[in-house]
Amino acid sequence: MQDYAAWALEAVAAPGVQYADVRVVEEAHRALSTKNGKLGHISDLESLGIGIRVLRNGAWGFAATDDMSREGVIAAARHAVAIAAASARVKREGSVLAPEPAHQAVWHSPCAIDPFAIGVEQQVDLLLAVDAELRAVKGVTLAEADMDFRRQRQLFVSTDGARIEQARVLSGAGYAATSFGENEIQRRSYPNSFGGQFQLQGYELIGSLQLLENARRVGEEAVALHRAAQCPQLTGTLILDSSQLALQIHESIGHPIELDRVLGSEANFAGMSFLTLDKLGRLRYGSPLVNVVADARLEHGPGLGTFAFDDEGVAAQCTDIIRGGEFTGYISSRETAASIGQNRSNGCMRAESWNRIPLIRMTNISILPGATPLSPEELIADTEQGVYMETNRSWSIDDKRYNFQFGCEIGWEIQNGKRARMLKNPSYSGITTEFWNSLDAICSREHWTLWGTPNCGKGQPQQTMGTGHGAAPARFRNVKIGTAYRQE
Amino acid sequence: MTMTPLTAERPQLALDPEQARRIFRQVLAASRSEETEAIIHSTISELTRFANNAIHQNVAERTLSLSVRTVSGGRTARASTNRLDEASVRAVVARAEALAERQEPDPELLPMAEAQSYSAVAREIAATTALTPQDRAATVAEMVAIAERERMTAAGIMANSHSAFSILNSRGLEAHYRETSAEYSVTMLAADSSGWAKGNAPDVRQLDPVGGARRAMEKARLSAHPIEIPPGRYTVVLEPAAVLDLLGFLFWDFGGLAVLDQRSCLTGRVGTQLFGTNITVVDDVYHPLQSGAPFDGEGVPRQRVPLIENGVVRGLVFARPSAARAQREKPELNARPTGHGFPLPNEYGEAPMNIVMAGGDGDGEALIAGVSRGILVTRLWYIREVDPYRKILTGMTRDGTFLIENGQLTRGVRNFRFNQSVIEMLRQVERLGRAVRASGEESFDMVVPPLLVRDFNFTEVTKF
Structure with missing residues (x-):
């Protein structure tokens, strides 16, 4: 890796080049799935490449290649310089980077059990056991289970003198039971929808998820939903489980605080943000119980957004995003921080792989748990009337992040402090700040989970990133419920 | 094996068929399996991105990947790499074989497809590969000028790419496809309104990014x-x-496997008058306005498939394995392979990817x-x-x-x-x-x- 990086750094030296950084990335990815008692797919992917980013006369260029011959790397580096020259043709004021020490570091994420050292037979056996439990429930028409493991090694060097080697291991697993019947498709997933739970851990994560133990219940719920009542349309009290709250955070806090969106960089694709610069320190984002951080440090937990340094060499940090309901911070890059007069990036530049530029991405954007002990059962007992929803089914929000609508896989009516009848097709909608201001209770630390969202898309060309979101079950008042099925 | 290197001066070319054959010969030499398949994909793509009336991101990427599937004793698996030296090619074959060996045999696993013949489509355009970063910047400058004249801000992209896709297997199948793609997208932002336009074509000369910028500007103004x-x-x-x-959200349901799995909204509805009589849709990769390879992830030629005729759900698309399963389980679907499968093994089956609505x-x-x-x-x-x-x-x-x-x-x-x-x-x-x-x-x-x-x-x- 050292040689590739050295060739690239040497080749970018050209008149006008103010800064360059180079990432050499080596990745391994294993994915397995089962479907209705058979192997769905089993695949193993490895990749090595280099991405070279150049700032020349205030304009950016980037080139990436997997031709790792000396000639290939040098050609890519020179091409990055040439592209920067073309960018200068349509520029306003030149880009300036907030300062960051030139870190020298080696960091490996904690990994107790290497998932790539576990035999695929063992992994497939567990998935097939889950599959059998799901299909043991009469009415389950489709059982799907999967596992996913990634190992990424990256060397980052820059013309500032930084040299950072990082290695991260990520694991994930989950399953879903689908039931077709009576002209309706119902589905239950565990531990979360769209692939399950993902964290910066080794195979030890899989053992902690209790996959097999929950399979029968999940299958039974999928079938029971056919007989459940349709979620009513009303304005009332809503309680969300922690996985759904995690996605609510992702969409209605995580994206709007991206400073590149705020400044218009994503206007053509991902959109912009209602959090214009005048709102920093002046907006009541949520109720006083809403405390949100962007925390990439290992102390926060093994999230998909946990690392030691971001992909432009800035050290991992914890930033207050919302403190006591007040909006206090964006997530930034060296360039965007400087452009709004901040003296340091808070370290949120991340690239999908060697072939993509780093963009401002969520790290672990988490709501802090309530300070007073409160369990989900106690929260429901404290609620006279409302709807409790679990596990995301659909999600959508406008391009400035005001209006959202979420659907969940399952809901229950709450009557006089108790879970009453099951509800199918539950959904809710609202306006971001109105919603967060209606939060009046959140469960405490022991019910807080750091969820992984492995598939966040952004950028042109698009790139996918894993983000972390810690959340505990929480209650919201005066929420519009059932809007997805509104037909008038 | 190296591709033409990226340089600012010379046209960029993706892998040609002879290069793909040379890689496949290495794969075959390393394989101990009954059957072996290689999918070789190379892409050179460049994208200039602008916002706030300035280019803020400008990228180029060159990738070459080799994906190997092996079959032995009713077991199959896939391994992929982007390292094409001799040792890496041997290693990727060995990884696929190791994954396959650790499975239970699947009695329904089909042999790989035999050699096929393909209808040619011409979607590799020199004018698109010739587009340089300076050319893209010049186009962006014109789009930005329209915004500035109207006191608006423009954001968008101008991009071009060249890709090659080959599938070869040990039963003699050999399919090659090369394509170029050019794309622009533009958003015009006014004080409290916006407009947008986008276009994509294999031939950059068929695009009108500046016209799109004008339309987007007009929408923002109006x-x-x-x-x-x-x-x-x-x-x-x-x-x-x-x-x-x-x-786009409907047509995944036209995959035969989605219907067999009962996850499709067409479950129980094939052959019915589900839509209005004025709705007719085909999947047709050969349509002059379409793009994409004329074969699927196993190298089976794509067929033109009527999906909706005058509102009736007329047809589904099938990969070879899901067609075989449908023939056993649902003969009333009259399933046959239509050349719409994803690379095997997979659990999704197939989908129509070349929608043409009348x-x-x-x-x-x-x-x-x-x-x-x-x-x-x-x-x-x-x-x-x-x-x-x-x-x-x-x-x-x-x-x-x-x-x-x-x-x-x-x-x-x-x-x-x-x-x-x-x-x-x-x-x-x-x-x-x-x-x-x-x-x-x-x-x-x-x-x-x-x-x-x-x-x-x-x-x-x-x-x-």
Whole structure:
């Protein structure tokens, strides 16, 4: 890796080049799935490449290649310089980077059990056991289970003198039971929808998820939903489980605080943000119980957004995003921080792989748990009337992040402090700040989970990133419920 | 094995068939399996991105990947790499074999496809590969100039790519495809309004990015000071980009395996009159406005498949394995491989990827002229499936939503959230315009017309 990086750094030296950084990335990815008692797919992917980013006369260029011959790397580096020259043709004021020490570091994420050292037979056996439990429930028409493991090694060097080697291991697993019947498709997933739970851990994560133990219940719920009542349309009290709250955070806090969106960089694709610069320190984002951080440090937990340094060499940090309901911070890059007069990036530049530029991405954007002990059962007992929803089914929000609508896989009516009848097709909608201001209770630390969202898309060309979101079950008042099925 | 290196001076070329054959010979030499398949994919792509009237990101990428599938004793697995030295090629074959060996045999696993013959399609255009960063910057400069003249800000992309895709297997199948792609997208932002346009074609000379920038600017200008009108059911004119983004969520259900798995909204509905009689859709990779390889992930030639004929669900697409399964389990589907499978092994089966919807006459303006009161939708955003069987989709309008009164666009309106069954929508199409190649952000490019639809279900309004 050292040689590739050295060739690239040497080749970018050209008149006008103010800064360059180079990432050499080596990745391994294993994915397995089962479907209705058979192997769905089993695949193993490895990749090595280099991405070279150049700032020349205030304009950016980037080139990436997997031709790792000396000639290939040098050609890519020179091409990055040439592209920067073309960018200068349509520029306003030149880009300036907030300062960051030139870190020298080696960091490996904690990994107790290497998932790539576990035999695929063992992994497939567990998935097939889950599959059998799901299909043991009469009415389950489709059982799907999967596992996913990634190992990424990256060397980052820059013309500032930084040299950072990082290695991260990520694991994930989950399953879903689908039931077709009576002209309706119902589905239950565990531990979360769209692939399950993902964290910066080794195979030890899989053992902690209790996959097999929950399979029968999940299958039974999928079938029971056919007989459940349709979620009513009303304005009332809503309680969300922690996985759904995690996605609510992702969409209605995580994206709007991206400073590149705020400044218009994503206007053509991902959109912009209602959090214009005048709102920093002046907006009541949520109720006083809403405390949100962007925390990439290992102390926060093994999230998909946990690392030691971001992909432009800035050290991992914890930033207050919302403190006591007040909006206090964006997530930034060296360039965007400087452009709004901040003296340091808070370290949120991340690239999908060697072939993509780093963009401002969520790290672990988490709501802090309530300070007073409160369990989900106690929260429901404290609620006279409302709807409790679990596990995301659909999600959508406008391009400035005001209006959202979420659907969940399952809901229950709450009557006089108790879970009453099951509800199918539950959904809710609202306006971001109105919603967060209606939060009046959140469960405490022991019910807080750091969820992984492995598939966040952004950028042109698009790139996918894993983000972390810690959340505990929480209650919201005066929420519009059932809007997805509104037909008038 | 090296590709032509990236340089600013010379045209960039993706892998040619002879290079792919040389790689495959290495793969075969390393394989101990009964059957071996290699998929070799190379891409050189460049994209210039602008925002706030300046280029802020400008990237180039060169990738070459080798993906190997082996079959032995009814077991199969896939391993992939982007390292093409001799040791890495041997290693990737060994990894696929090791994964395959650790499985239980699958008695339904088919032998690999035999040699096929393919209809040629010509979608590799020198003018597109020749486009340089300076050329893209010059186009961006013209788009930005339009914004600056109107005191707007422009954001968007100008991109070109060249890719090659080869499948070869030990039964003698050999399929090669090379394609170029050029794309622009532009958003014009005014104080409280915006407009958008996008285009994609194999031949950059067929695109008109500056014309698109003008259209986007006009939309931003005309929709200034949007008013809020209440949600409800409205007659709408959906521009082609909005149509394709909705249809994109429907056509995954036309995969045969999705029906066999009972996860498709067409479960129990094949052969029925599900849509309006004015709806006819085919999957046709050979259509002159389409793009993509004329074969699937196993190298089976793609066929032209009627999907909807006059509103009747007429056909599904099938990969070889799902066609074989359908013949056993649901003979009434008359399944046959149509060349729409994904690379094996996979659990998704297949999907139509070259949607061509029959249109009528006239463009969007002709449709608008026939509306006494309604809404024009330029583009949709963040579409997600709310209900998989009723096929209710939710999403937002974006970048150019207008009130139509007496056949004219009268003013911009704040953006709506919709919750609309796409099945119901295709029963409520009153008029179709001329079909065009359209690009959106939520789905792959299609050939679709603008539509005039009655009773489109807007359920909420946002703040802008």
